[in-house]
Amino acid sequence: MNSLEQACLNHDVAYAVHKDTAALNAADDCLVAGAAKIAISDDAPEYEKQDARTVAAIMAAKSPLKLGVSTAKRCKARGKGRLC
Numbered sequence: 158m159n160s161l162e163q164a165c166l167n168h169d170v171a172y173a174v175h176k177d178t179a180a181l182n183a184a185d186d187c188l189v190a191g192a193a194k195i196a197i198s199d200d201a202p203e204y205e206k207q208d209a210r211t212v213a214a215i216m217a218a219k220s221p222l223k224l225g226v227s228t229a230k231r232c233k234a235r236g237k238g239r240l241c
Contacts, residue, residue: 164191189216
């Protein structure tokens with residue numbers, strides 16, 4: 158498992174454990190910071206740096222929108238009878 162995969166796994170675990178939007182947004186911010194650090198790392202291979210730049214850009218765009226919404230809230234918002 159490379160550094161970016163570990164950062165993404167930590168983000169996924171945070172989403173599984175925490176349900177409040179503030180904690181989910183904090184997990185997004187941590188992933189942005191981790192990916193940005195990997196993107197400029199001298200130790201990471203070029204493919205990992207490129208992937209890290211992509212992840213950092215996507216998550217940085219998402220974070221100010223405060224889109225860290227738990228699965229349960231997304232499912233409830235979709236209404237009954239719809240798959241989540």
